[in-house]
Amino acid sequence: MLVAVLAVLAAGCNAPGGADSGGVGAVTASIGELDPEPIGPPPSPRLPVTVASEDGAEVTVTSADRIVAVDQYGTLGETVFALGLGGNLVGRDTATDFPAAADIPNVTPGGHSLNAEAILALRPTVVLTDSSIGPHAVQEQIRAAGIPVVFFDGERTLDTTADMIRDVGRTLGVPQAGDALAERTQQQIDQALAAVPERQDPPTIAFLYQRGAAISMLGGPGSGADDIIRAVGGVDAGTASGLTAAYTPVTAEALIVAAPDVILMMSGGLQSVGGVDGLVQMPGIKQTPAGENRRVIDMDDSVLLSYGPSTGKVIGALTDALYGEQSR
Template sequence: MAIRRLARLGWGRALLLAAALLAGGPARAEVRLTDDQGMEVRLAQPPTRIVSLLPSLSEAVCELGRCDRLVGVDRYTNWPPALAGVPRVGGGLDPNIEAIVALRPDVVLAATSSRAIERLRALGLKVVALEPRTHQDVQRVLLTLGALLEVPDAARVWRAIDAAVSAAAQSLPPAARGLRVYVEVSPGPYAAGEASFIGQTLQRLGARNVVPASLGPFPKLNPEFVVRADPDVILVSSRAAEALAQRPGWAALRAVRQGRVCAFDAAQSDVLVRPGPRMAEAARLMADCLARAAGPARPTAAAAGGRP
């Protein structure tokens, strides 16, 4: 009786059904997606061995509940703590190709700017290139990773981030609205412009970014640009804050004169500059900075710990 039923299915389908039953469930569907380089990536099934070359992508994988699938990460990935023992494979721009290959990944996650992508693909590895630069990008990347990792409710992560940013904005006093802000993301100086995810968060908090969208998301600025802009508040790393007053003309900036410089330690800076699950925490850090800056001016240089 069973043989006749299998015969009616056709022997090809019957063999697939038998294999699925032996495996304890239905065959897993092929994964097909298009990455941010416009490349179509196909996998026979969702990946179980992943190498990530960008901290924000590592964090997103973990937030989606698939942290255990990361078998290698870049040297800058330091959150969540569960990844502390995962092998490091160099930086996103200069990864250790041999180390990546040795980990036998099903897929490698990388920024579109990584110079290693073509070489990895030439070696036969599947690479998904993703570049989250704006809020919309972060939402899209989370959904793309959700599809890759078979997480049906990936949209919930973005909804939580979005709601937390709105809550941070609502927590601010009216006096904090409209403050003109300069955010430095790294020496150069490189700034976060209006077009970046940081700039978009500031806009939602009611602040005005002194770096216009026309300069790009993260432009390298002439320090004189900041002197001319004369922002009300400066957000910068603790290390850079120590020498702000020594930059030509910066001692006269109102933010420096009035002590409205928020200096963030290394851990806080990581939160601020990574476009991923911790953007909600970043919004709270920025909101706290703006709320304090809206209070009475304090004629000091930079204060530590994210406080002006």
């Protein structure tokens, strides 16, 4: 195994740098304004409604006056704002950190773990959540306290984005706003996809989830990043190198085998290791084409994997960062 890794390492050091992905150097992809754009003025929810929760329960929502929206990606919180109900959001997750949500209490202070006491203290009239966050016992505890808890699909792909927006709109009693927002989002996604350059040599892109030196994960199938990478015309390095889990702890050997032309990261993760200068000092990074060329693209944590109303803008910004003038 060691001989094989050394052989790959030597080949990587002598290779010309892999597929052309618009040049070398680090780029921050930006969608501009981070706050979600409401589809219209604040709508008036028509409640009660009974919906089928993703966990199999039938849930009746009687009020959307005090909403808690929590998932790993910030999708639900972003969607509530884009529906025009941001003023009703009283609790959020760590990923919902765009400026307009800054003063809303964060009920996942540890990152991705729910705090039942913190949620109950907010007196929510409905909790929107999914299987990406937990522990599940906390959501059940909140439901047992008499608060409607609605689970949504935990999978994040381009194909499920518009449907989730519609589902959130129906759950909150604003189906027309949900349909309009879903239509706008899908149009923006379609326009962004149409602008991705066609290439015979697609770049291999590795999504690296980093939180300081202690947490370093390489994205694979089902990470959410794999779908975004395919959307911008790239090959997901983790999937292509044989990973089978959504996230796998990073090793130098895994990075060398993945051989990415580009490394994609959340901005907060890149900052947590000291920027690109710190990143290229990590084991295995320098021995990849991306590390050799310092080819790193970062994007704000709140939008990169949100798969919500800003998804079309995310694809457009990543396309520009990846290909530069070739995408125009």
